Amino acid sequence: MRMQPCPHCGAHNSVKRTKCYQCQQSLRAEPTEAERRAPASRWEAIETIGAPRSQPHSANRITPSTLDQTAPAQIPRRYLPTPRRALGHVRTMGVFFRELHALTRAGITIAPACRELERRGAPRTPAMARDMALAAEAGQPVSSAMEAHASLLYPWHLGVIRAAEVGAFLPEAFEQIARAYETEWETRSALRLRLFFYLALGLPAVLLAAPLLLTISQPIPRDGWTPDLIIATIIRFLKTVSLPIAAGLLVSLLVWQILQSTARFQAVQQHVVTRLPVVGGVARAAALGRYLATLGLMLRGGLPIAQAAEEAAMAAGNAAVSPKLLALVPALRQGEPLSNLLAGTRIFSADTLHMAATGEVSGALPDMLARAAGYYQHENELKRRMLVRLAQVLFGVVWLAVMGGMFLLGVRLYFGFPFRTYQWMMEGFE
Helix, strand or coil: CCEEECCCCCCEEECCCCECCCCCCECCCCCCHHHHHCCCCHHHHHCCCCCCCCCCCHHHCCCHHHHHHHCCCCCCCCCCCCCCCCHHHHHHHHHHHHHHHHHHHCCCCHHHHHHHHHHCCCCCHHHHHHHHHHHHHCCCCHHHHHHCCHHHCCHHHHHHHHHHHHHCCHHHHHHHHHHHHHHHHHHHHHHHHHHHHHHHHHHHHHHHHHHHHHHHHCCCCCCCCCHHHHHHHHHHHHHHHHHHHHHHHHHHHHHHHHHHCCHHHHHHHHHHHCCCCCHHHHHHHHHHHHHHHHHHHHHHCCCCHHHHHHHHHHHCCCCCCHHHHHCCHHHHHCCCCHHHHHHHHCCCCHHHHHHHHHHHHHCCHHHHHHHHHHHHHHHHHHHHHHHHHHHHHHHHHHHHHHHHHHHHHHHHHHHHHHHHHHHHHHHHHC
């Protein structure tokens, strides 16, 4: 492989690169004053190039230069996740982005595709589709229209869409968001179905069987059991035991739903989840896969690496991972190599770091990041399936433990009842 030395720092780079991977400065020598004044082409020699002609909506068109100028380079950004959405909303948004991907992949432009989805869209999506169509027709980025409907989306969706607008990969971005929604819906629906099955069948059985077992375990009254006394005792245990348990579970469920609707609780939950053995691996793999895929798309579109890394960190979509990735932006602006900074976070695998270093030297950093993102996405899929199966087994074990314990308690009380009856009869004779 042919290499060229950097005239500024002396680092060796591939001849395909135009900027040094070490100091991020141009590898080409500065042109002389005569070269600056010389026409760049024979057309410039014929016609003097003046002010650029005004193109319709050119000021609103998204480009790497405009992104780099309008982005808040000096103000550190913070990541705060949005509340978890309802399962029906996840299904609706998954269908919306899947249809949008199919239409744009077929060659239909954004505006007609959004108009079609506006005409036959589900509730809450036609308004966003209409604004996206208006933005596309006016020459504006669709991400600006999606920001007005941020309550329907996750924060990392906007980062992916911005990356796709820079690199002209909008169909791939729509497909990535649709696949994420479909994966979330599949995982949550599978876990919710198992949980509903055990709660709908097991919880009523436990709440009804507990008063009966408690009644049998009570000492036999001096005058013996009568039907009215048995019914009164069962009702008393229903009110004092079963009803408080059911009310406590219901209140816990409502409190959980309220907490899930707050961004602060989502951030705390993501911090806790990333530290768990199996679930943490799934969350980290998903976040790192989104980060590397978005970073690769933005670099392929020509965005500066510091601005691309900032947008990709927001697109990671994890409150425990995004702050660590956002902390790399100031060092990238100072010219630090990306591979060294990624190694300092201690959240990337060794293979990813090697691929990033090779991409920096060879000039193929976007392709290497995309390949590493594919590995993380595959790892996330495997661990997610294992997590779903592990949760199903855990639900079954808990169900068997509760029902088995109640069965053994019932058997013990059943066989102990004759002895207590005999003791009661002997006390009556005395």
